[in-house]
Amino acid sequence: MKIVIIGGVAAGAKAAAKAKRMLPEASVDIYTQDTHVSYSTCGLPYYIEGVFENYEKLIVRPVSEFEKSGINVHLLNRVTGINPDTKKISVLNLKTNENYEVEYDKLVISTGAVPATKGFEKILNKKNVFTLRTLEDGVAIRNKMREVQNITLIGGGYINIELLEAFVKNGKNVILIEKSPFIMPILDEDISILVQTYIMENSNNQVKILAEDSVNEFIGEDEIRGIITSKGVGFDTEMVVISTGVRPVVDIAKEAGIELGVTGAIKVNSRMETSIKDIYACGDCAEKVHIISNTPVWIPLGSTANKEGRTAAMNLCGEHKDFEGVLGSSVTRYLGLNISKCGLTEKEARKLGYDTVSTVVTKKDKAGYMPEVENITLKLIADMRSHRILGAQAIGCGDADKKIDSISVGLANNMEVKDLLDVDLTYAPPFSASVDILHSAARIIQSKLRN
């Protein structure tokens, strides 16, 4: 049995390790154009900040360990094509520039995602313009950041909020440009506003947010020296990071005739099988199902990649395993403010046709007399018809992530509002409030559902 895996950051690395454990006699080969496999891209902003000095800390499992367990890792070997008829892949060795073919019995595509840089093609090769995907990107951004004082971030999503924290902590001045009316457009606007306000009030005047704006003109030759926005704001800059979303890497899959989903990512079933026999896809290149709406979505996250890689491996090794889907659970922080969500936002839910009911509650996360007490603001969204909880967003210096994880487990178990009203959560003064914010929010929603 020949198992071949394309790409090895999260899903691919997990699939390889799991497959080799399940079928020790099988050959398992990872092909990647990257210089590393099995690393935490989510940790790059903290490496850039300087939380730790050596980027190798981000490597989950070194190549030597893969090799020791009998998995062959082919770094700097780019897969250029898949032939499902002959069950072969074409590979270009980037070191020797040689092309060759490799046979497979089972193929796993885990090619991941890349920054979506449409509209920025002309400046991507400038010396001081960056995107963040690989370890090398992280090293380059960290090194450049240390040389400069004035940085421009384009895009106001997760990655740039984390980079903003890293840069502000390093004393830099940052201008962030976001085309939506508020940063973090993944959240509902009433919550995004709170995040944006917090950032403006807690960044020691180092941050300027240009919302509902975009770049009209980049100034500079080898390097970008200045920017003029669509609203006519002009400023100098020494460094630019573009994080305006990501797109799944699907080219070779598409060329091989593998079906893509409506989201543009590779369509898979719950066993991570693509439309072509013996070819699996998992991780950021694969489409997912949203558990709440039961609709296809593309939410690329490291935590999901891990589960999908494991699922692909189990199925290709002959064990039946379903991956039910995702909830879009995610979390980040900005200088003490925790920002977390799960399920559908209210705007997503309405777009899908749900008749939503929601509430926004602010409460202390622990007993008010404890020194560690902080606030959380929670938005809870439910479906007027089924009374099912659809999603939640929580921000605050308090344990927002704890609340969202609790709701995530509820969402995965079809929790209705009534199931949250009296749920027995742990209570002690240093940990929580005797009437939890989840109870308070559920009670308000419940009374709205009655009317």
Next chain:
Amino acid sequence: MKIVIIGGVAAGAKAAAKAKRMLPEASVDIYTQDTHVSYSTCGLPYYIEGVFENYEKLIVRPVSEFEKSGINVHLLNRVTGINPDTKKISVLNLKTNENYEVEYDKLVISTGAVPATKGFEKILNKKNVFTLRTLEDGVAIRNKMREVQNITLIGGGYINIELLEAFVKNGKNVILIEKSPFIMPILDEDISILVQTYIMENSNNQVKILAEDSVNEFIGEDEIRGIITSKGVGFDTEMVVISTGVRPVVDIAKEAGIELGVTGAIKVNSRMETSIKDIYACGDCAEKVHIISNTPVWIPLGSTANKEGRTAAMNLCGEHKDFEGVLGSSVTRYLGLNISKCGLTEKEARKLGYDTVSTVVTKKDKAGYMPEVENITLKLIADMRSHRILGAQAIGCGDADKKIDSISVGLANNMEVKDLLDVDLTYAPPFSASVDILHSAARIIQSKLRN
């Protein structure tokens, strides 16, 4: 409509406030032998420690606020009897020593619990012997603690673990006597051992635990000066706190002919109705249903009292509201070690006849390269037949409470092991691990269920 409430710490105070909000025209009267209503007994150990100076911080809602909203609070007025036929209660005014009667249309019994001090009757009136229930108890323990150096704690449950932390932080030497083989016998022994080991290793030699032992002899007249244990250990002591469990206060309910449950607490249905019409019971004096086993239990907790008080108020005001039951979710800490549980322990489950399968996993709670990373040890217990998750215990310097709250929500929604395998939890390096300890534990249990 005359609503009368007996006792007003948590359940009673909540019931009064909720009833008055729902029926502003009704008269609402709280009768209590206590000097205060509506306070957080759970916060007393932190007041004793000195986390804050004024015990009034523990008062959730001062009497003046109750009075302002039209609720009459009768402090130091002990209810001595209930006559369900005439719908009257007998009251003794402890200030004037006068007896009088009060009519009710709806009666709420929320008399709470008191320390179970059986076997210690002879020493309870000694000047340096304490139990912890009321604000006055807290003040007395705090004052005495400051005068002494050597303290004896009898009992190794939640209250004494919290007092142990308070005393150790204040530089005291403490001997703790526990009759079980390990402290925290509410946990399974494999987890209790870890707690006990942590305490012994992290208390600066200030703590001695005498497990599987008990007091054989107290020495001293006005004050206890020394103790000799059943195993023959003798030592001097300057102060003794007895926390060997609690019992529900049910005397007047029992005398009135109200049915008690098998646990000895007042039997109630899901609407908090007792066996006698128009009489409700809630909080620590009332029996509860365990959601997992569907059996009657008596787990007195402040968080439950709040919900039951609210439920009683809603029902007596004419709105149908069920309280489904409890999971025994609880949490405490000892000098950085968080200790949390929900659902059934393995020993409880086995006693009830479940064919249990369990695992104990230790893992980092965040990405390994983040400075805030800590360990958690999680025990997960499932039912071999139904595959349902029965309970969990988590301890560690990491976010143990977060994990237990997630499982609590799952337990309330009949979560099976397979539902936990891939649940979409929030992931980012400062908050969690990409493969969460919940996933790891569920996977191990799943593989055990397969065999």
